[in-house]
Structures are given as structure tokens and as C-alpha cells.
Amino acid sequence: MSSPxxxxxxxxxxxxxxxxxxxxxxxxxxxxxxxxxxxxxxSAGSHSVTLFFILSGFILAYSYLGAQEAPQxxxxxxxxxxxxxxxxxxxxxxxxxxxxxxDGVRRAAGALRPEALWDIVPVGLAALTLTQAWxxxxxxxxxxxxxxxxxxxxxxxxxxVLCLPMVRAAPGGLWRAGAATLAGAAVLVLLWLGxxxxxxxxxxxxxxxxxxLKVAAYNPLLRLPQFLLGIVLGRLFSLRVKRGQGAGPxxxxxxxxxxxxxVALLAAPLSETALAFRDLALMPLxxxxxxxxxxxxxxxxxxxxxxxxxxxxxxxxxxxxxxNPLYFYLRMGDHRSGAGLAxxxxxxxxxxxxxxxxxxxxxxxxxxxxxxxxxxxxxxxRRPAPASPGVP
Numbered sequence: 001m002s003s004p005x006x007x008x009x010x011x012x013x014x015x016x017x018x019x020x021x022x023x024x025x026x027x028x029x030x031x032x033x034x035x036x037x038x039x040x041x042x043s044a045g046s047h048s049v050t051l052f053f054i055l056s057g058f059i060l061a062y063s064y065l066g067a068q069e070a071p072q073x074x075x076x077x078x079x080x081x082x083x084x085x086x087x088x089x090x091x092x093x094x095x096x097x098x099x100x101x102x103d104g105v106r107r108a109a110g111a112l113r114p115e116a117l118w119d120i121v122p123v124g125l126a127a128l129t130l131t132q133a134w135x136x137x138x139x140x141x142x143x144x145x146x147x148x149x150x151x152x153x154x155x156x157x158x159x160x161v162l163c164l165p166m167v168r169a170a171p172g173g174l175w176r177a178g179a180a181t182l183a184g185a186a187v188l189v190l191l192w193l194g195x196x197x198x199x200x201x202x203x204x205x206x207x208x209x210x211x212x213l214k215v216a217a218y219n220p221l222l223r224l225p226q227f228l229l230g231i232v233l234g235r236l237f238s239l240r241v242k243r244g245q246g247a248g249p250x251x252x253x254x255x256x257x258x259x260x261x262x263v264a265l266l267a268a269p270l271s272e273t274a275l276a277f278r279d280l281a282l283m284p285l286x287x288x289x290x291x292x293x294x295x296x297x298x299x300x301x302x303x304x305x306x307x308x309x310x311x312x313x314x315x316x317x318x319x320x321x322x323x324n325p326l327y328f329y330l331r332m333g334d335h336r337s338g339a340g341l342a343x344x345x346x347x348x349x350x351x352x353x354x355x356x357x358x359x360x361x362x363x364x365x366x367x368x369x370x371x372x373x374x375x376x377x378x379x380x381x382r383r384p385a386p387a388s389p390g391v392p
Contacts, residue, residue, distance in 0.1 A: 006241055009062065011293040012055060013313035014304030019048040020316035023145070024323045024354065030346035041267040046217065049148050050226055050279050051286045056152060057230020058237070058290055065163055065235055067242035075160040080380035082156040088372035089318050089364060090149050094127060096325035097143040136214035143324055147218045154220040155227045162228065166235045174239075178232040178287075185225035185280050192216050193276055216276070226283060233287055237294055252298025258289035259300065311362065318361035318369060326357045 026045020034042070064078065065071045105119055126132040127142045133150035140147055169177060195212060216222060262285045270278060293301045303309065330353050334342050342349040 006066075006238075007294060007296050008305075009059070009294055009296075010305035010310050011296055011301040012059065012290060012304075014306070014309035015290075015293060015313065016052070016055070016316040017309065017312035017319070018304075019051045020320040020323075021354075022048040023320060024357070027323065028327050028353065029350055032346070036269075037267040040269065041263065044266040044278070047266060047279060047282055050223075050282055051290075052148065053151070053155070053223055053226040054230040054233070054283065054286050055290055056155065057227040057232075058234040058294075059230075060159060061163065061166065061231040061234025062238055062294075064159075065167055065231075065238065067235075067238040068167070071163075071167055073160045073163055078160055079156060081377050082153075084373045084376035084380060086149055086152065086317070088376070089321050089369050090130075090146060092364070092368065093143045093146060093321040093325060096322065097328070100325070100328050101142045133218045133220050136211050136218065139214060139218040143321070145321055145324055149321070151218070151220045151223050155224070158224075159231075162231060166231055169235075171236060171239055174232050174236045178229060178236075181225045181229045181232065182280070182283060184228075185283060186277075188222050188225065189276055189280055192222065193273075226279075229283060229287055230290075233291055237291065251292045251295045252300065254288055255292035255298055255300040258285050258292060261285050262289065312358065315358070315361040315365040318364040319357055322361060322364065323357050326360060327353060330356065 022042075022045045024045075025042050026048075029042050031039050031042065064073050102120070123132070123138045123141050126135060126138050127146060130146075130150045130153040132141070133139050133147045133154070139150070166174070166177075192212065192215065262282060265278060265281055265285065292298070293304065295301065296305055304313075330349075331342055334340065334349065341352070
């Protein structure tokens with residue numbers, strides 16, 4: 001008896017665009033005149049990166065592990081495929097953002113003197129080697145969105161090892177592993193709060209005043225439970241599909257509930273302490289959303305699975321990585337042309353910026369990202385890796 005066909009996960013590709021757009025709005029959407037709840041929702045755009053990390057683990061588990069009894073993840077081929085997938089566009093973002101970054105260094109130092117190299121070289125090496133997320137003070141320097149690729153690089157490095165216990169676990173063990181990842185994330189948040197509180201109680205902290213905020217935002221170890229949760233979900237979903245266990249009518253309701261609860265949490269007024277736990281609270285909501293959408297059933301999954309939404313989702317990686325330099329150059333053009341649109345009509349400017357950035361990301365996907373990925377993977381990997389739809 002043949003196994004049922006595997007879902008294509010089109011809706012998970014489509015939802016990537018919404019998450020990327022949320023990050024773009026977080027950085028550059030005007031806030032003047034907005035209702036307080038919408039202001040809070042846009043200001044919480046950084047939490048959409050958590051969705052990316054869970055989705056990444058889900059898709060990698062679905063693509064490389066599936067429901068096989070003893071799947072093999074050959075490290076060299078896997079790492080080659082991941083490098084080919086993310087690095088070309090990542091490097092383009094660094095190239096485009098290099099002039100404004102170097103100009104900022106020049107302005108801060110008065111000139112690009114030889115001693116300025118002590119600032120440029122370490123940051124440059126960290127960014128080029130995807131290690132900047134480990135150093136709080138440089139994680140968001142050069143092209144800031146690249147910090148999440150530094151975190152992903154750490155996840156990719158570990159995936160061939162992390163997947164081993166997953167393929168040996170029965171469904172019951174996987175559910176327990178999912179609960180354990182949430183518990184582990186809670187412990188990490190509590191530890192971070194303890195260290196941050198200790199730092200605030202001492203007059204001479206070893207780092208800058210906002211160092212521990214940057215650790216919470218960027219450190220790969222604190223983000224690891226999100227990726228692990230995605231791996232567990234991807235493996236569980238694959239096993240259910242193999243056994244012919246469909247979503248049923250509950251999938252559509254679950255998608256609506258998870259989406260509404262996520263938006264409500266992102267827009268909620270929270271205390272400073274509660275904000276530290278918002279990512280933790282979002283993890284099960286995002287997991288439920290992705291799980292529900294993966295079946296491709298219901299109006300939300302149907303809409304996100306349309307061809308135009310899938311194309312936007314495919315191009316969302318370019319939008320995410322390139323939206324910073326694209327904003328800089330559009331602002332510069334607006335200023336030099338004398339139009340002054342950003343100052344006089346900020347929402348019109350943002351709409352133009354969003355449309356141009358989306359169009360540019362589609363072009364980058366078609367003419368750089370995909371060709372470069374195929375070219376690099378054919379030369380770096382010994383054999384083709386499985387297709388990985390939806391990987392951010």
C-alpha cells in the first residue's frame with residue numbers, strides 16, 4: 001500500500017512574506033497618528049523572527065527527515081545546500097550596505113584613519129563569517145537583519161547532530177521533547193533575567209548598559225529552543241502524514257485561533273518583565289499556526305497557498321535581507337531629488353518603498369538567488385539535497 005502524498009506546504013511559503021513584511025514595518029513604517037494597539041503591533045515586528053526560526057526547523061525536518069525510519073543527513077551535502085541557499089543574497093546585502101556603514105564609521109572617527117581599521121576589520125570578519133550574533137556589540141552592525149542568518153548558521157551547523165534523537169523517538173517521545181523545549185526556553189529566560197538583574201545591581205558591569213538586551217535579542221543559544229521546537233513539529237507532522245492522519249475540520253479553526261492570539265499578544269500592552277516572556281508565549285502559538293497551515297486546508301491556508309502568495313513567500317528572504325540597504329538608497333534618492341516625500345507624506349513614501357522593495361526581492365529571487373543556489377550546490381555538494389520549501 002503506497003503512502004499518501006506529502007503536502008506541498010505552500011501556505012508555509014506564503015506566510016513567510018507576512019512575517020518578513022512585519023519586520024520591514026517594524027523598522028520603517030511611520031508611527032504618527034496610529035492607534036496605540038497598532039503602534040505596539042508594528043513595534044513588536046522583531047518577534048516575527050521567532051516564527052522564522054520555528055519554521056526553519058519545521059521545514060528542515062520535513063525535507064531531510066520526513067517519516068523515514070533511518071534518514072541520513074550527510075553533513076557536507078547539507079551544509080553546502082544551506083550555504084548555497086542563504087549566502088549569495090546575504091553577501092549582496094553586505095555589499096549594498098557597505099557604503100553607508102563605512103560612511104558611518106568615517107563620521108564617528110572624523111576620517112577613515114588607519115586606527116579605524118580596529119573597528120572595521122573585526123566587525124567585517126564577524127559579518128562575513130556569520131558569527132556576529134555571538135558578539136552583542138556587533139550583532140546589528142553593518143546590515144542588521146543579517147544577525148538572524150548568523151543564528152541560522154549555528155542551527156545549520158548543529159542540525160546533522162540534532163536530528164539524530166528525533167528519528168529514534170516515537171510520537172509520544174516527540175511530544176514530550178516539544179514540551180521540554182518550551183520548558184528549556186522558559187529556563188533560559190529566567191536565567192537571562194537573573195543575570196540582567198545581577199548586572200543592574202552592580203555599579204561596574206562588564207559590558208555596556210544594553211548588552212544583556214542584545215544578548216536576549218541575538219544570542220544563538222537563547223534562540224535554539226525555537227529551532228528545536230520546529231524540528232520536533234516537522235518530524236511529528238511527517239509521521240502523521242505517513243499514517244494518513246489528516247488535519248480534519250479543526251485545522252482551519254486552529255489557524256484562525258493561533259493567528260488571532262498571536263496578533264493580540266503582539267499588540268498587547270505589557271510590562272517590561274512580561275515583555276521578556278513574550279517570545280516564550282508566542283512559541284506555542286506560532287507552532288500551532290504552522291502546524292495548522294501545513295495541511296493546506298481552510299481559507300487561511302488556501303489564501304496563503306495561492307500562486308502569488310507563494311511567489312511573494314519565495315522572495316521574502318531577499319526582502320528581509322535587503323530591506324535595510326534599499327531603504328537607505330531610496331531615502332537618499334528622495335533627499336537628493338528634492339521631493340521630500342519621506343518628510344511630507346511618510347505613509348506614501350513607505351508604500352512606495354514597500355512596493356519597490358517587494359519587486360526588487362522578486363527580481364533578486366529569480367535572477368540571483370535561484371541561479372546562484374543551483375550553481376553553488378552543484379559544485380559544493382556531492383549529491384543534490386532535498387527540496388526545502390519555505391526555509392527562511
